[in-house]
Amino acid sequence: MHRKHRKNEDPFTCVMEMIRRTGEILEFDKRFPGAKMVERIAISDKIIRFKSIIPRDDGGVGVFQCYRVQQSDTLGPYKGGTRLHPSVNMDEVKALATLMTLKTSLVDVPFGGGKGGICVDPKGLSVMELERLIRRYVNQIKDDLGPDEDIPAPDVNSGPREMAWIYDEYRNYSESARGVVTGKPLELGGSLGRLQATGYGVALITERFCYGNKLVNPAISIEGFGNVGQFAAMKLSEMGFRVIAVSDSGGCVVNQTGLNITRLLAYKREKGQVADFPDAKPLGNILEAPMDIHIPCALGHSINGENVDQLGSNLKLIVEGANSPVSSQAEKILEGKGVTLVPDILANAGGVIVSYYEWVQNREGLYWSEDEVLGRMNGKMIAAYDRVVNYAEEKKLFLRQAAYCLSMEKIARAINYRGSQ
Structure with a gap:
């Protein structure tokens, strides 16, 4: 069920407030004078909002509001899922894209953050209609996608089947398609361990x-x-x-x-x-x-x-x-x-960690065993958890604030090294 949030309780406002507070704790204004570091972390690089129109099985048409937010590529290509749900809206997608930026930084995955969404109840579409919608969505943002640019993934109500459609549609426009999306079926270059x-x-x-x-x-x-x-x-x-x-x-x-x-x-x-x-x-x-x-x-x-x-x-x-x-x-x-x-x-960073491993395997022509994939993921998850817990104890912070501090510190340093232009 779609929940209406009070203005100070909607997810996007909450994430932005957390970023602002973290910037104060880390003294960004003092350490990076004039750099507007909080704004550079918080404001998305690019927001794509459009409608997709598809033919329905009954001879009519369906019109759907679609989004793709490219939040930050400071640490690597934009990375984030594609959500299919009737409650999808711009603020939700922006919030989720920002969380992905923070997530990849925290767990040391060399990606940035992004998110996609279509305001649709997939249960109300036939399989053929849903495939048409996904393919139309990809067609409309194809110039913004790519293995080194923006890499979609599964999310609410989307999984290997939908990722296969994204992959297959993108292949019509680019020769280097395999790494453009993660969470694919194994037969199309997916990774063991990604589903779980x-x-x-x-x-x-x-x-x-x-x-x-x-x-x-x-x-x-x-x-x-x-x-x-x-x-x-x-x-x-x-x-x-x-x-x-x-x-x-x-x-x-x-x-x-x-x-x-x-x-x-x-x-x-x-x-x-x-x-x-x-x-x-x-x-x-x-x-x-x-x-x-x-x-x-x-x-x-x-x-x-x-x-x-x-x-x-x-x-x-x-x-x-x-x-x-x-x-x-x-x-x-x-x-x-x-x-x-x-x-x-x-x-919940396990998903993007193994998405990264899928991307690596696609790029290098490798095929890791499930034990190797999940073993690598376990190591990253435990290392990140221990870092957050130790930092929280040292600075006397709650775990969320500690996680934001560690993540934003890394992003800010990367922005600073890259310069102001």
Whole structure:
């Protein structure tokens, strides 16, 4: 469901305020006098807004609002997913593109940040109509894409199939097409490990926190059971963790002793939702589950000022599997209660890390094993997490602020080296 945000609570405003505050902490104005460093980090390089018109199967036409934001190429080519959702709007895409810039910097991936979106409910289109829309979208921005320019990837409601269409359409206009998009099917140059990378990374960060904080047998809830939520649940279960509650758009189920994730995944594939799963009880609101750790993997601001108090008193950790799932107001309340929050630009970075590995394999003609891909990803995720935690402890900051500081410091240094012209 599309959420209307108050002006000071919409994701773009929240990200911009965080960047401004981080610039003050890092004393950019003092260290880089006259350079306007905060503005150079915050303002997008290029915003592409257009409409796509396609023929419908019934003989009519469909008209769709489309976006591609190229936020920053300071550290490398623009990189970011292509979101298909009826709530997509300009501010959301700008916010997500900015988060990608910060994310790639934080985890030492040599990409910049970007994001694409189409305001559409893909469930309302036939497969042929959706393919026409994706191909039309690519045709209209083809001059702005490229393996060294701007590299799309999967996002909400887009996956390997849609990336294959992007790749195939772009091939009509360029000979060097394979690295233009990541998250492709394996047969078209995709990477082993890419499909599960984001969810596995979320699980890895959760495990790292529990190990460092001696948290034994925590009760875990997962909000949103799409790609990220499913693979996070699967990996956590393999690690021996107890996932007690899961929700999707159709409902929520809970089992205090732990859900059988293998059976739940099979049930979800068969029924299309988790509601009425036989080995669990229904729960009206997942925020009310008796959890120690909550992993939101749905859309932005699913936890906000209006519902944050529904979270139980046992909550110790939130790991942001989605982008911007916790509003600024909710975050302040959680911080006041002593809840640790691992921010999105760290927690869900596994996807862009493995996207980078896919791009490298495409460029070099390599084909890494799944163990090699995920092993490399694990190393990057753990290194980034440890850097953020150590910096937060040293500077007495919350983890999100520490992550922004580390990310923006790297970007600012790169901008400074590149000069003012």
